[in-house]
Amino acid sequence: MSGFIYPPESVYNLLPREETAPRKPPRYMSKFRPTVLQESKSTKDARRTMGPAEVELPSPEKFLKKRSKDPKPAGKAESSREARSCSARKPPVPARTDPPVMGLQTKRDFLKTVSAVPMKPQPTCVDSSKGHRQRLENSGLIPQYIRKKDYGEVPQYLQQRNEEEKMAQEEFRNFVKEQRAQGAMKQLSEEERTNILEGLKKNWDLLHHEYQGLSFVTDTMTKKARKTRLEKEMEQLKNDIQRMEKFRTIYVPKNQD
Structure with missing residues (x-):
């Protein structure tokens, strides 16, 4: 095999060698580790326990009775106790043949009560699906401005x-x-006013025709300046035409014909 080079032979290669493990670099330790440990120990909950809390179990004799938590009116209980504790009885109902007791006066005036006009309920307006209501005067449905003193005045x-x-x-x-x-x-006559108006409209048509013939793309300063000039002249002619059509009587100086 051409190109392959054998390693040089040596007697020392036959001796067994001790295997050395690669040395690992030291583990990274943050310099803030002692501070973090101290803060975690200082903020640790001292009352933390393992498992459920040890509380006293309720007694089976103190069971919950039916309707024991319902609110009870205080007036009813007091009135029933007073009625039970009251031993005196009311006088009997007078008989039909007994003479009426004279000199009795009531707190209410019977004539005033009979002749009094019943109170009318205030008109209200319900403005929500939950029944919220308010006075009809404050709801904005009744016009309040007609009651002003200066209503109808300039x-x-x-x-x-x-x-x-x-x-x-x-x-x-x-x-x-x-x-x-x-x-x-x-003062301009009607004929002169009409001729001036027709001339202004003709000039506007010529400028508009020239404006319609402009290039769609205005990529040079010359095209932009020409377009701006035509727009200003057309706007000025439009204002003059509107002014001439609005006013029938027009005065001009004599030295400017």
């Missing part, structure tokens, strides 16, 4: 706002009158 802040709007309108009217008197403003 609030103070709305009155103040209406007065401010009236004052602003009056000031604007006075300003327009002054400008017209000075000849600095003129």
Whole structure:
């Protein structure tokens, strides 16, 4: 067999050798072991026992009787004891032929009791399946706001706002009158207003057609700027069209035709 090398022969290899076991490293011991042992001994329960606790067994003579744990009313027992201990009897019922006893007065007034109006129960509202109820006035089902003193009146802040709007309108009217008197403003006719409105709509259509032809992907700064410019111009034209359609009377300066 080519390539195989035999080990060198030696006489010492024939001598028996002692087998030595590999030495294991020392076991890891934590430096906190004494502290843990001391804490566990100090917190150990001193009353811990093995097996069931030694208690006195109940006596068979003290067995539980039927209904012995039911609550007993105190008044009933006392009244029965008093009735048994009472030896005096009540006077007999007067006969039919006996004259009535005069001068008796009762604590209640019979006329007031007869003529008194019976108390009406308060209306309540049950709001749960377990029977919880509350007064109907506090349930929110009865409108309480109609009982207010200022119900139906305009609030103070709305009155103040209406007065401010009236004052602003009056000031604007006075300003327009002054400008017209000075000849600095003129009123647009219906034909001019219609022509301006049609021109604004035509410009908006042209910008919208140009906006629809933009590229779907705006990956360059030029495309983004063009799209932003068209959106601003269309928004401005839209506001102008709405303003022209809303107001019929429009004043413009004479020097701006």
